[in-house]
Amino acid sequence: MTGADTHLVWLLLGVLGLLTVATAIGEGLKRRNGPTPTIENLNARIYAWWAMAALLGIAFLAGRAGVVLLFALCSFAALREFITLTTRRAADHWAIATAFFAILPAQYWLIWTDWYGLYSIFIPVYAFLLLPVLAVLQGDTRNILVRMSETQWALMICVYCASHVPALLTLQIPGYEGRNILLIAFLVIVVQLSDVLQYTWGKLLGRHKVAPALSPSKTWEGLIGGAASATLVGAALWWITPFSPLQAAAMSAAMTLAGFLGGLVMSAIKRDRGVKDWGHLIAGHGGFLDRLDSVLFSAPIFFHLTRYFWSTV
Amino acid sequence: MRPLLASLTGGAILLFARFITAVRAIWEGVGPEPVQRVYFANHTSNGDFILVWTVLPPALRRTTRPVAGSDYWLASGLKSFIGRDVFNAVLIDRRKEARSEDPMETILAAIDEGASLIIFPEGTRNMTEDPLLPFKSGIYNIAEKRPGVDLVPVWIENLNSVMPKGKVIPIPLLCTVTFGAAMRREAGETRETFLARARAALLALKPVGEDPA
Numbered sequence: 001m002t003g004a005d006t007h008l009v010w011l012l013l014g015v016l017g018l019l020t021v022a023t024a025i026g027e028g029l030k031r032r033n034g035p036t037p038t039i040e041n042l043n044a045r046i047y048a049w050w051a052m053a054a055l056l057g058i059a060f061l062a063g064r065a066g067v068v069l070l071f072a073l074c075s076f077a078a079l080r081e082f083i084t085l086t087t088r089r090a091a092d093h094w095a096i097a098t099a100f101f102a103i104l105p106a107q108y109w110l111i112w113t114d115w116y117g118l119y120s121i122f123i124p125v126y127a128f129l130l131l132p133v134l135a136v137l138q139g140d141t142r143n144i145l146v147r148m149s150e151t152q153w154a155l156m157i158c159v160y161c162a163s164h165v166p167a168l169l170t171l172q173i174p175g176y177e178g179r180n181i182l183l184i185a186f187l188v189i190v191v192q193l194s195d196v197l198q199y200t201w202g203k204l205l206g207r208h209k210v211a212p213a214l215s216p217s218k219t220w221e222g223l224i225g226g227a228a229s230a231t232l233v234g235a236a237l238w239w240i241t242p243f244s245p246l247q248a249a250a251m252s253a254a255m256t257l258a259g260f261l262g263g264l265v266m267s268a269i270k271r272d273r274g275v276k277d278w279g280h281l282i283a284g285h286g287g288f289l290d291r292l293d294s295v296l297f298s299a300p301i302f303f304h305l306t307r308y309f310w311s312t313v
Numbered sequence: 314m315r316p317l318l319a320s321l322t323g324g325a326i327l328l329f330a331r332f333i334t335a336v337r338a339i340w341e342g343v344g345p346e347p348v349q350r351v352y353f354a355n356h357t358s359n360g361d362f363i364l365v366w367t368v369l370p371p372a373l374r375r376t377t378r379p380v381a382g383s384d385y386w387l388a389s390g391l392k393s394f395i396g397r398d399v400f401n402a403v404l405i406d407r408r409k410e411a412r413s414e415d416p417m418e419t420i421l422a423a424i425d426e427g428a429s430l431i432i433f434p435e436g437t438r439n440m441t442e443d444p445l446l447p448f449k450s451g452i453y454n455i456a457e458k459r460p461g462v463d464l465v466p467v468w469i470e471n472l473n474s475v476m477p478k479g480k481v482i483p484i485p486l487l488c489t490v491t492f493g494a495a496m497r498r499e500a501g502e503t504r505e506t507f508l509a510r511a512r513a514a515l516l517a518l519k520p521v522g523e524d525p526a
Contacts, residue, residue, distance in 0.1 A: 080335060080485040090477050097482045279487055280337045287487075 007240050008060060011185055015053050022046045038203075048291055049192065056188060060181055064112070067184065068166045072108040077288040078158035078296075079104065081279040085269070086150040091138035095131045095151055103127050104159050111163050114170045116313065123160040128152055157296055158289075164299040171303075171311040176242040186241050186248075187255065187302050190234040191295050194256040195263075197233075198226025215267040218260075227256045242310055254305060255298040262297025319398035326399065330360070330367045334475060334488035338368035341518065342494030343465055345370050349429050350463045350495065352377070353452055355445055355515060356433035357473035360483075364469055365431050366400065368490045377429040380420060382407045403430065417454050424459050431467075434511065440478060445516050448508045456498035456507060463495035464511065468518035491518045 026043040033039060059066035083096060103123065110119035132148040168183040202222025210218045234252025238245040266289065270278065279287020289296075307313075330336060338345070354365055362379035369377055383404035386396030396402045403423045406412035423430060436449040456464055468491045476483045493514055498507050 076485070077335070081487060083484070084471065084487040088474060093477060093480055093482075093484060096484045100485055101482065279335065280489075 007179070007182055008185070011182070011189075011240060012057060015189070019046065019050055019053060022049070045196075052188075052192070052291070056185070060185070063181075064166075064169055067169060067181065068108055068112050071162055071166045072104065074288060074292065075104055075108070075159045075162045076100070077279075078162065078292060079154055081287045081289050082154040082158050083151070084279070085273045085275065086154060087143055087146050089140055089142065089147065091140035092135055092147055092151065094138070095134040095148075098134060099127070099131065099151060099155055099159075103131075103155060107159050107163050108166070111167050111170065116167075116170065119163065119167065123155050127155055131155075161296040161300050162292070164303040165295065167303055168306070170313075171307055172313045173242045173306075173310045174312060176310075179240075182240040183302075183306065186234070186237055186251075187299060188295065189237065190230055190252045191255055191259045191298050193233055194226055194230030194252075194259055195294055196226075197229045198222045198260065201225030201229070211264055214264050214271065218264065218267075223260060227253065227260065230256045242306075251302065251305065255302050258298040258301045259294030262294050265297070266293040315398060319394070322395065323399045326363060326395075327367050330363050333483050333485045334364065334472070336364050336367055336488045336490060339489055339491040341491055343463075343492050345373060347372060347376070348463060349376075349424070349427060350465045351424070351430045351432060351452075351455055352465050352467045352492075353432050353434050353511065353515065354467040354469055355439065356435050356437070357439050357469070358476045358478075359438070360472055360476050361433065361469055362400070362431045364472055364488060364490055365467055373429070376427070377431060378403050378423060379431040380405060380423075380433075384408060403428075417451065417458075420451070420455065421458055424455070424462060434508075438478065439473075444519055445512060448512050450504060450508070452511055453498070453504045453507050460497060462497075464497060465495050466493040466511065466515040466518055467491065468493070468515060468520075470520055489520070491520075493518045 023046055026039070026046050029039050030043060055070060059070040062069075079100060083099075088096065107119060107122055110122060131151055135148055135151075136144065165184055165187065168187070169180045171180060171183070173180075198218070199222065201224075202217060202219045205221040205225065206217075206219030208220045209216065210220055210223055231249050231252045234255075235245045235249035238248035241248050241251075243251060266278075270276065277286035278289035343350075352365060354361060362381070366374055366377065366379065379400055379402045381396060381400075381402045381404060383406050385392070386402060386404055387393050396404060403420060405416035405419050406414070407416070420430065420432075432452060432455075434448040434452040435446040436451070437446075439446050452464065455462070469488065470491070471486050471488045474484065475486050475488065496511065496514055502510075
């Protein structure tokens with residue numbers, strides 16, 4: 001086994017252990033206190049993480065093709081949820097169909113072929129200019145600026161940002177060859193754990209709300225406790241990254257902050273549209289975007305920090 | 314060979330419908346029980362009955378037949394294969410002058426064979442801004458002639474944006490299918506009051522706060 005494989009096995013065993021403990025706690029709480037909404041929500045989250053870990057594990061085994069395909073499908077599901085809530089008119093049919101069936105596959109194809117010069121500008125430049133043309137050519141001008149903007153925003157968040165997770169595989173870091181897949185594991189573990197830890201700290205100590213107008217569940221205690229403990233976990237995972245422990249801590253802090261702010265932005269949108277969750281992936285427990293929002297905001301930040309400071313391409 | 318091909322095609326259609334719409338059933342007024350029912354739904358797209366069919370559990374799906382226009386479903390070999398073999402549709406002729414048999418007789422015969430049905434009481438696809446067109450009399454005639462069968466309102470949300478009329482490529486959007494409480498014609502209820510009550514029961518299932526456009 002290569003170094004990457006050994007590290008991956010240890011990581012998977014660690015995640016497996018963590019999820020087993022979490023499941024035992026969740027089921028124990030349910031047995032002791034009965035199925036209260038909070039406990040049911042906790043258990044639903046734990047099962048979502050099991051599914052996430054299993055999917056990521058399978059994708060890692062399949063290598064680059066598996067990871068690119070997995071995130072392309074995630075983008076598809078996320079975009080499906082996002083577009084459902086946007087302002088649409090019949091005239092947007094072609095623009096939206098193009099977003100789903102041409103731009104999304106093209107972006108992931110560019111990642112697959114490692115064409116940084118194009119995948120980093122494809123959606124911000126070419127989709128940005130093309131889709132409004134498709135929309136206006138239909139001749140319906142009502143709410144046109146809102147419609148164009150929302151479609152572009154959906155693509156940026158659900159496709160462009162998400163595609164920076166598999167894009168981590170294209171970085172070339174001296175001394176880290178063949179191990180890039182661990183960068184994905186690092187990103188996903190730190191950001192997801194940060195979500196959990198913020199939630200846990202918030203439930204235990206939360207008093208002061210960060211942004212009561214956006215999200216009633218986000219507190220300063222949760223944010224500080226969660227960010228600090230996720231940063232510690234990230235630092236402790238330095239051995240799977242090209243970073244030193246201190247650098248891994250700084251990266252984790254940056255990702256955690258981006259993820260938190262992303263969560264706020266996405267809650268603001270849900271609040272405006274009058275929905276509690278983005279979708280119904282698991283009946284009554286939210287959609288893809290509810291579980292991925294923080295990853296979407298932190299992935300491009302993590303990608304570019306790593307690329308700027310460590311990668312040779 | 315043909316039944317195998319039909320069940321494979323059915324599976325492919327189910328998979329495709331879920332891929333595009335991630336459709337979810339909300340069993341609000343009734344559960345997915347194996348009772349003979351006439352599901353009546355709003356009609357905005359040719360894919361409507363496919364979504365209802367998709368969210369039914371397999372055992373119910375096998376005994377539930379959509380009622381559809383033969384002028385459309387017999388128009389080509391492929392359509393007729395999908396309509397008859399895959400969905401086992403009850404095909405009725407909507408053209409008054411050309412038809413040889415009474416559509417209501419065909420529908421009642423299917424009920425007497427024990428099938429559940431999916432019907433669209435608006436009679437035609439709704440292309441207006443109104444959420445629901447006035448009902449045609451068919452549903453009243455069923456309720457009157459087969460008073461022992463439950464009528465279940467079914468609201469299909471969002472499919473009209475997935476597949477607007479005249480478009481070939483569907484847009485992926487989340488859809489829901491909401492099942493309301495079963496109803497029957499009450500003793501002495503007139504055609505007008507029954508149709509209004511049934512229409513109101515269906516409209517009451519429409520999710521509020523939707524339609525951002």
